[in-house]
Amino acid sequence: MTPRTxxxxxxxxxxxAIVLFxxxxxxxxxxxxxxxxxxxxxxxxxxxxxxxxxxxxxxVFAEPYNLGEKLFNSTVVAAVTVLLAIPVAxxxxxxxxxxxxRAQTFLLAIILAxxxxxxxxxxxxxxxxxxxxxxxxxxxxxxxxxxxxxxxxAIWMIKGFIDGIPIDTEEAALVDGSSRLQVxxxxxxxxxxxGLVTAGIFCFIIAWNEFxxxxxxxxxxxxxxPVGLAxxxxxxxxxxxxxxxxxxxxxxxxxxxxxxxxxHFVQGMTMGAVR
Amino acid sequence: xxxxxxxxxxxxxxxxxxxxxxxLHIADREFLVLLGPSGCGKTTTMxxxxxxxxxxxxxxxxxxxxxxxxxxxxxDVAMVFQNYGLYPHMTVxxxxxxxxKVRGTPTEEIGPRVEAAAEQVELTELLxxxxxxxxxxxxxxxxxxxxxxxxPTVFLMDEPLSNLDAKLRVSMRAELKNLSHRLQVTTVYxxxxxxxxxxxxxRVAVMQGGRIQQLGTPEAIYNxxxxxxxxxxxxxxxxxxxxxxLEAGALKVGERSIRxxxxxxxxxxxxxxxxxxxxxxxxxxxxxGHIDAExxxxxxxxxxxxxxxxLGDQKLTSRGDRYLKRAIDERIGLKLxxxxxxxxxxxxxxxxxx
Numbered sequence: 236m237t238p239r240t241x242x243x244x245x246x247x248x249x250x251x252a253i254v255l256f257x258x259x260x261x262x263x264x265x266x267x268x269x270x271x272x273x274x275x276x277x278x279x280x281x282x283x284x285x286x287x288x289x290x291x292x293x294x295v296f297a298e299p300y301n302l303g304e305k306l307f308n309s310t311v312v313a314a315v316t317v318l319l320a321i322p323v324a325x326x327x328x329x330x331x332x333x334x335x336x337r338a339q340t341f342l343l344a345i346i347l348a349x350x351x352x353x354x355x356x357x358x359x360x361x362x363x364x365x366x367x368x369x370x371x372x373x374x375x376x377x378x379x380x381x382x383x384x385x386x387x388x389a390i391w392m393i394k395g396f397i398d399g400i401p402i403d404t405e406e407a408a409l410v411d412g413s414s415r416l417q418v419x420x421x422x423x424x425x426x427x428x429x430g431l432v433t434a435g436i437f438c439f440i441i442a443w444n445e446f447x448x449x450x451x452x453x454x455x456x457x458x459x460x461p462v463g464l465a466x467x468x469x470x471x472x473x474x475x476x477x478x479x480x481x482x483x484x485x486x487x488x489x490x491x492x493x494x495x496x497x498x499h500f501v502q503g504m505t506m507g508a509v510r
Numbered sequence: 511x512x513x514x515x516x517x518x519x520x521x522x523x524x525x526x527x528x529x530x531x532x533x534l535h536i537a538d539r540e541f542l543v544l545l546g547p548s549g550c551g552k553t554t555t556m557x558x559x560x561x562x563x564x565x566x567x568x569x570x571x572x573x574x575x576x577x578x579x580x581x582x583x584x585x586d587v588a589m590v591f592q593n594y595g596l597y598p599h600m601t602v603x604x605x606x607x608x609x610x611k612v613r614g615t616p617t618e619e620i621g622p623r624v625e626a627a628a629e630q631v632e633l634t635e636l637l638x639x640x641x642x643x644x645x646x647x648x649x650x651x652x653x654x655x656x657x658x659x660x661x662p663t664v665f666l667m668d669e670p671l672s673n674l675d676a677k678l679r680v681s682m683r684a685e686l687k688n689l690s691h692r693l694q695v696t697t698v699y700x701x702x703x704x705x706x707x708x709x710x711x712x713r714v715a716v717m718q719g720g721r722i723q724q725l726g727t728p729e730a731i732y733n734x735x736x737x738x739x740x741x742x743x744x745x746x747x748x749x750x751x752x753x754x755x756l757e758a759g760a761l762k763v764g765e766r767s768i769r770x771x772x773x774x775x776x777x778x779x780x781x782x783x784x785x786x787x788x789x790x791x792x793x794x795x796x797x798x799g800h801i802d803a804e805x806x807x808x809x810x811x812x813x814x815x816x817x818x819x820x821l822g823d824q825k826l827t828s829r830g831d832r833y834l835k836r837a838i839d840e841r842i843g844l845k846l847x848x849x850x851x852x853x854x855x856x857x858x859x860x861x862x863x864x
Contacts, residue, residue, distance in 0.1 A: 406562055407595030410666075411609035411656070412583040421612070425599045 270479035278475045291480035305463035313442040316381040317435045324389035332397040346387045354447045372454045380448045385438040396430025436496045460485045512573035512663045513538045519568030528554040530720035541697045545707040546717035552700045556666050588657035589666040594649050596641040603637040606655045627659035647678045665697040704744050716740045738859040741785050749787045750826045756782040764822035771848040775864025785852035788829035792845040799843035805836050
């Protein structure tokens with residue numbers, strides 16, 4: 236065959252590969268999305284055309300599933316984690332970025348190293364510790380765990396954004412008459428804001444989706460959405476339509492946040508002060 | 511308005527000495543330029559005056575006050591940075607107003623003072639723009655306005671013109687000169703550009719290796735250099751420096767012997783260096799001057815012609831009239847201006863004064 240034909244064939248093959256890849260990624264998600272609107276029987280019949288119903292969504296919020304409670308727990312845990320993590324991480328990131336600390340590289344490495352510990356390894360010691368402290372099945376307990384999980388991410392991400400602020404700008408503010416705190420409040424924070432928002436959303440998503448610790452450390456009152464989703468299966472057999480509805484409720488906020496991050500992420504990465 | 515003094519100031523990082531036991535007194539309202547190549551310690555010195563670096567030892571005084579332990583914000587200095595250090599999230603107005611706002615100036619005072627500063631640097635139309643919508647020259651003027659809005663005790667300027675293109679640099683130089691004359695504020699100005707130093711300074715401190723090589727007026731630096739470094743750093747094209755053995759008033763360079771004028775202070779010196787600026791060497795016919803040599807290069811710069819000759823493995827450049835015409839390899843004579851010849855010791859690099 237001619238080189239031109241060969242080229243066209245190659246392009247076609249590439250397109251097919253891309254479509255296949257997309258299908259593999261998207262089909263499960265689309266399936267679940269569709270299942271959320273099906274009646275139970277339609278799910279098992281694998282129907283593609285069906286009359287959609289909405290009462291799956293109202294059922295999951297009612298007894299005995301009480302998704303509303305779990306939604307509340309997830310929201311509180313994720314939001315409070317972010318509200319506590321970002322200010323502390325910003326302070327740490329600023330210090331790492333601007334001050335010459337002794338053993339700085341070592342400290343940063345250790346902070347990152349905590350991420351290398353598999354959750355499975357430490358979840359049982361956490362259980363024992365929480366039991367003794369009376370933190371089992373509490374939102375406070377979950378918040379503490381999530382803080383420990385997201386803090387290293389937050390510090391590293393925010394440090395990256397602060398590193399991108401030219402030191403000239405801060406020194407100018409110092410000479411102009413600011414104290415160090417004023418520099419942070421008036422100059423650094425406004426300039427790093429896209430980065431802080433990005434880090435905050437990143438941490439929110441992590442805390443929202445956190446499953447293992449929530450599973451082990453909660454039982455009744457502080458159960459979050461991902462764990463609640465798993466409980467569907469245990470309690471009533473395989474109610475896929477309800478599970479799918481709950482899954483949609485969990486996923487949709489995350490999609491929205493991820494879209495927001497995507498826009499700010501690029502801006503945060505390429506930001507730098509004016510020279 | 512105040513003087514600035516450095517008394518035996520050293521800044522060291524481990525064994526590396528950025529500034530090495532230097533003392534300097536800048537009079538009230540003086541425009542002092544710290545001049546030198548990269549790494550000579552000039553910016554470090556300025557940052558110590560600003561309070562952005564702490565001296566390892568020695569005292570820094572503003573007026574009669576020892577300010578070593580004072581924060582930058584308490585020293586009442588204003589600084590223009592090389593990269594301007596503008597606040598990108600504020601408008602020009604916000605940038606200029608910031609020093610007043612952060613020091614608690616009453617709100618009704620801020621507006622008029624910002625407008626006055628903007629007018630002095632011709633920025634009035636641009637007050638509502640953000641820095642990213644400004645050109646380099648405009649940003650530099652914002653940095654200037656931000657510095658002058660407060661009428662501080664001391665101005666510090668860290669290579670403020672070096673990021674501008676050549677033409678703009680020349681026009682901003684004149685504006686800076688005018689501005690400093692109008693404001694009458696003690697100014698410390700850092701640059702590596704010797705033309706900026708010569709045109710702006712009341713006095714110049716030429717620095718190298720953390721030490722001040724010479725402190726004096728631009729005329730003194732230019733016409734009476736203390737060391738080889740100062741002699742070669744100032745002047746463009748650079749001063750000619752010819753190495754040889756000085757014996758009985760004649761400089762032996764390789765096979766040649768250059769008969770020097772009797773007015774020179776030293777007649778015998780092993781390892782001497784003769785200095786003469788290109789404009790102090792005239793091109794004459796062979797046999798009519800102090801040196802005869804073949805033309806190595808001819809360069810027409812527009813306002814003058816530079817003729818370079820070879821002396822063994824050294825070269826001499828003479829600056830002559832713009833209509834001067836000589837051919838390469840032509841044999842010519844060079845006449846040295848007796849009043850502007852300099853002798854240095856090759857080893858210590860110090861000027862020989864007899």
